[in-house]
Every structure is written in structure tokens, then in C-alpha cells.
Amino acid sequence: MARFESLLDTCGNTPLIGLPRLSPSEKVRIWAKLEDRNPTGSVKDRAALYMVRTAEEHGRLKPGATILEPTSGNTGIALAMVAKLRGYRLVCVMPENVSSERVQLLRMYGAEIIFSPAAGGSNQAVATAKQIATEHPDWVMLYQYGNEANARAHYETTGPELLRDLPTITHFVAGLGTTGTLMGTGRYLREKNPDIQIVAAEPRYGELVYGLRNIDEGYVPELYDASVLSRRFSVGTRDAVLRTRQLVEVEGLFVGFSTGAVFHAALAMAHEAVREGRAADVAFLVADAGWKYLSTGAYTGTLADAESSLEGQLWA
């Protein structure tokens, strides 16, 4: 049955597909969990829906309420859709240097946008949102970085779906942002299989993002619990672009650059299993498709050109 009562009901239960051409052998297989098949096209629909429902259940969100969230992209787009269908106003705080596609998408879904200075990067936007929240005590900040419902969405849905569809899973690889996906999915899978490898891939950004005045101004999401992870990789722009292109060229899978970074780590895990003579089923998470990143120009031309064009733009 593929009939649903409303768009919100199509959230989750995404396909898990094999990548026969990119898998190293029949014993070491790589699988992609297509989270771009969610209502607004990203994994963030799961967290948005759970965070809103939980806030409703706890009485924090009442009809007509205003939701405030620091987000540049997928979470904002997901929240905007959920807010529209549930009757809330959404205000997003984001760095002023995000791509025009994102701003257009958010406004199209009905969100209002407050820009924070680009120079402060994401940390500055989080700080700005927290400041605005104190000025508007009646606004509800769901705060994806510290909201347990974000991780719980994955504990209750993404994790069980993966184990149902791939009982032989040996590795789960995903991007590390709010850390919600890895914390929730990782906890669930590890409870069911203590030997599973939970692997994080984080993009290595351009300089400006790290341009903090002091190490003490750094930030680790409240949801993050390192004990859930087995390993954590930092993936540079060039590797992310290379793998993003490889996915579409070899398997016809059109993904965003953060997924290229995740696939880079998944491939490393698969080849490590081959070297060690072990069988493996490596599942990685496709956070979104490539549509929102076409304007970067990084899907075509030389890798060096792509790398340089992405250094000046958001790439995931």
C-alpha cells in the first residue's frame, strides 16, 4: 500500500538500495539509505516531525505559536513544512552567506528569516538564536542540537528500518552534524548488535568556519555522546566532491556533497573489511539529493575547479 492520508505520513520508511558496482565484492557490500525520499527531500523531516510532535505533547507548542530555530537548510525546510501543516509560524536564524536556493525554499514554505553575520559562522547563528529566544520568551526554540526528540526519531525509526531491511548490517556510516542521526540510529543498532561499527563522517570546511577568536568559543552539540561512535573521520572537500560524482556516474545516485563525504568513509570501511578478509554489509545514509547544490557548479568541470568553487560556498 503506497497511499497516505497526508504528506506528513510519508515521512520515513525510506528505501535501502544496494550499490553493486561500487561494492568491492559479493562478500563486502555497500548499501545506501535514501533519506532524500522524505517529504521535503532530506533526513531532517524525521527530526522535525518528532520535535514538533513532542513539543505538542508536552504542551510547549500551542496553536498559532511561533517556532524559532537556528538552521540554514534542511532542518529549516523540514520544520517549515511541518509548521505550515500544523499551523505554526517559523522563524529561522542563519548565516547571511547561505545559498539563494535555501533562502528561496524556506520563504516558499512560509518561513521568516533572520540573518546572522557570516563571519561568525554557525556558532554565531546558534548564539544569535539563543539571544532572540531570551527576547521572545513565548517563542519556542526546538533547538535540534540539544533536543532529545531529534535523536529519538532515529532511535525509533531509522535504526529499526535499517535492521529490518539489512539484518546482516556490520557498519552504519552517517554525517555528523547535530549528531542526532548517529546518536539515535547508533544507539538502537548497538543495542541489537554490540559488535556493529558506528562510523561518523564530518566535512572539513573552509577556514572561515573555524575562524573563532578562541578555542573556548568552540561548540559540541549537547546531543553528542562519543561512546555511541566507533570511529570518526574528517573528510576534505576534494574527497567529498570525488565521491559525490562517483555515486552519480557509477550508480546513478544523485546526492548532496555531505553524502559524498559519508560515502568516502563508507568506502574506506568496505575496503578495510576486504583487506582483513571479513564479510561486511556497510550501510550509509544519504542525507539529501544534489538539487540544492547545483548552483555551486561543483558537479561538473575539473576536481580542482569544483574544490575551489566550493571553498567559497556552502557545499553540504
Place this chain on the structure above:
Amino acid sequence: MAIDVRIPTILRSHTGGAKAVSGSGDTLLQLLDNLDAQHPGLKQRLVTPEGGLHRFVNIYINDEDVRFQGSLDAKVNDGDTVTILPAVAGGAFGFAAASALRG
């Protein structure tokens, strides 16, 4: 051969502005001691008085986070690349801020 160490902008005051320096050692701690002898004060920015890795510092050996390889006891070898980065808010949000300034 030596170990290549990438220095983030906020720590380059210790390296005379250099983006990358080289050092030696068998473990990350030895490497940081070696670097600190060449670039005084660097280690103190990375390691707490209690002897642990600073909470808001991430260090990677060949792109893999050292906290999952024994932290300061992680093994390093000649030819490795060590990358030091401050922790920033991540996710689609962090990526969005990935603007400007080539490293």
C-alpha cells in the same frame, strides 16, 4: 621523514603564521611535546592542565579522530598528516557557513 601537522587559523600565532608545521614522535603526546619545543605555548592550547585533550579541539591522524584511537596515546608515524581543528556547530547548519577564505 616527519609528521605534517595542519594548524588552524586561531593557533597560527604560535607558528609565526604557518598553516603547516612538521614534528616527530611515536605518540600524539610526544608529537605535541616536540611541536611545543619548536612553537612554545601550542600544547597548552590543545591539552588541559589535567592532561586531556581540550573539549573544543579535534585532532585527526590521516583524517581519523584521535579520540577513537587512544586520544593523546594514539600512535603516529612518519609520513602521517595530523590535522588540528576547533569544534564548530555541525550539520547542514555548519556546512552552510562554509564560506570564503581558502585554506
